[in-house]
Structure formats: C-alpha cells, structure tokens
Amino acid sequence: xxxxxxxxxxxxxxxxxxxxxxxxxxxxxxxxxxxxxxxxxxxxxxxxxxxxxxxxxxxxxxxxxxxxxxxxxxxxxxxxxxxxxxxxxxxxxxxxxxxxxxxxxxxxxxxxxxxxxxxxxxxxxxxxxxxxxxxxxxxxxxxxxxxxxxxxxxxxxxxxxxxxxxxxxxxxxxxxxxxxxxxxxxxxxxxxxxxxxxxxxxxxxxxxxxxxxxxxxxxxxxxxxxxxxxxxxxxxxxxxxxxxxxxxxxxxxxxxxxxxxxxxxxxxxxxxxxxxxxxxxxxxxxxxxxxxxxxxxxxxxxxxxxxxxxxxxxxxxxxxxxxxx
Numbered sequence: 001x002x003x004x005x006x007x008x009x010x011x012x013x014x015x016x017x018x019x020x021x022x023x024x025x026x027x028x029x030x031x032x033x034x035x036x037x038x039x040x041x042x043x044x045x046x047x048x049x050x051x052x053x054x055x056x057x058x059x060x061x062x063x064x065x066x067x068x069x070x071x072x073x074x075x076x077x078x079x080x081x082x083x084x085x086x087x088x089x090x091x092x093x094x095x096x097x098x099x100x101x102x103x104x105x106x107x108x109x110x111x112x113x114x115x116x117x118x119x120x121x122x123x124x125x126x127x128x129x130x131x132x133x134x135x136x137x138x139x140x141x142x143x144x145x146x147x148x149x150x151x152x153x154x155x156x157x158x159x160x161x162x163x164x165x166x167x168x169x170x171x172x173x174x175x176x177x178x179x180x181x182x183x184x185x186x187x188x189x190x191x192x193x194x195x196x197x198x199x200x201x202x203x204x205x206x207x208x209x210x211x212x213x214x215x216x217x218x219x220x221x222x223x224x225x226x227x228x229x230x231x232x233x234x235x236x237x238x239x240x241x242x243x244x245x246x247x248x249x250x251x252x253x254x255x256x257x258x259x260x261x262x263x264x265x266x267x268x269x270x271x272x273x274x275x276x277x278x279x280x281x282x283x284x285x286x287x288x289x290x291x292x293x294x295x296x297x298x299x300x301x302x303x304x305x306x307x308x309x310x311x312x313x314x315x316x317x318x319x320x321x322x323x324x325x
Contacts, residue, residue, distance in 0.1 A: 028096060064182070065179070108202050161191075
C-alpha cells in the first residue's frame, strides 16, 4: 500500500509549483489536479512527471478546489491523505515522512499540526506563526490522543484548514467526508465533519507548513467579499448535524459560529453585489429565527449596516439571549 497520497489542487500557480513539489517528493504519490489553469501550471506539472512517476496529473476544467480535492480523493491509494495548496510549501523534505510515522505509530484518524504565515517581499520570505500558531488549542490536547467526544465544547479551538491535518484515507471514505463545492471556505465542512466523528485525534506542537499569504490573485487576498460561501457553509453544517443525529450536541454552537461568519461577510460585501447576498442572508436568518433558539432571535441587521455596526448588534443580541433564555 502507498504510504501517503498528497492531493494538490492547481490553479494558475505555475511560478510557485516547483517550490511546492520539491518539498513533497518523498515515498509518496502526488495527485495534482490542474483545475483549468490558463498559465504554465500544466506544463510545469508535466515536466515534473517526466522526472518522477509518482506524480499523477488530472487535467480538468475549472470547477474550484473543492471539486479538485474530491476528484483526487476518489482515486487516492495512500494509507493517509495530505492536502496541500500549489502555491504553498512544506518546510523540508522530511516533513511528510515524520508526520506519517507519527500517525501510524499512534493509529490516528486525524493528526493536527500548525503552520507558518509566509510573506514574500523583494525575493525574501518572512515567516510568522500568525493565525496558525495553535494558541487556541488547550495544552491538555497537545501530544495526547483524544476523540470527538472529548472535545465537544472545544471543537472550534482547532485549526480548520485542510493543510494542517493528515487524515486516514479509510476514515474519510467510510464517513463520506468531502469538500464543499463553493468558491472559498471549502474546507470548513470537512473540518467540522471530521472533528465530530474522529475516534483517534492528536495535535503536535509543530509548524511544518508554509502558507503563502500575499499571492496576487489568491481568493484569500480579496478584501471585499463577492460570494455567498459562508451562507452555504451554515446550511450544510445544519444539514450534516441533522443527518448524523448530532444536532443536540453541536447545533447551537455550530450555527452561532458559521452564521456569525456569514454576518461578518455582510459587513464586508462588495456594494453592487450586496443586495443579492443580503436577500439570501435574510432568508437564512428568518429560517434560524423560526427553527432554533439562539442569539439570532434578537438580531435585526439591515443591508446598510457596516462591519462594526453588525458587530455591535451581534453583541447586543447575544447579551439579550443570555439574559432571556
């Protein structure tokens, strides 16, 4: 059996691919999904494949990284799965072997670790732990094997990014854990899905992943929001919990988390696209108000509210809910 399958969605990151591929070629298979790139990405992948048969290329039309990852997962042969983005890289060539050995040694469904925020300026790369420092993770979980049942109240303390985890492939397949088919935030649903089902999870206090923060054209560098992804995440999480019969355990906390994200986006949305987002957002709010008890019952946003006015209204709504529930 192949030890590890590295799954890499690729979209217009040709200039960064050598750095990424050079950091991952160690006793593994690498499934690269060219997601309709219009730059030299496919050519770079083909050049690497000529040198190393462990590289598998899937060339397809652009459908987003969620589809790309799911497509690769369907053919992956590795005992464990690792998801990497084509514009990022791993700290050194021994990282994956070390992570794999740890996962096998402790018989893990999920191995969690940290990452570095990396900024490139005039040819130099600057690194910091940034938002991937694991500082929100309680120390009692570090270097300890635990289960989903142990972390019900703490599930959102763990990093949600796909690239901060090594997954057992059978765990993903058996539980039908897949990426959501949305433009951004595709890893939120599989993160939550896996963390509420994992029977053997462990966190190590290491930071082997280098996440490129300031790439031009990256979806994560767009300041004004332009799509409805957090609304779709909220709906999908609700449906998942109902399907799994776990709504009583996680529903209130999860809806507060993900609907709060959708609210944050309302305050940052691109002006000319905001009416459409607001209409769908209000449909979701009306649904939550009519279906579940929560702070949203006391929340009355308007389309003209900015980020900070929504924050204030949200704080007031949460205080009312706490006092009146």
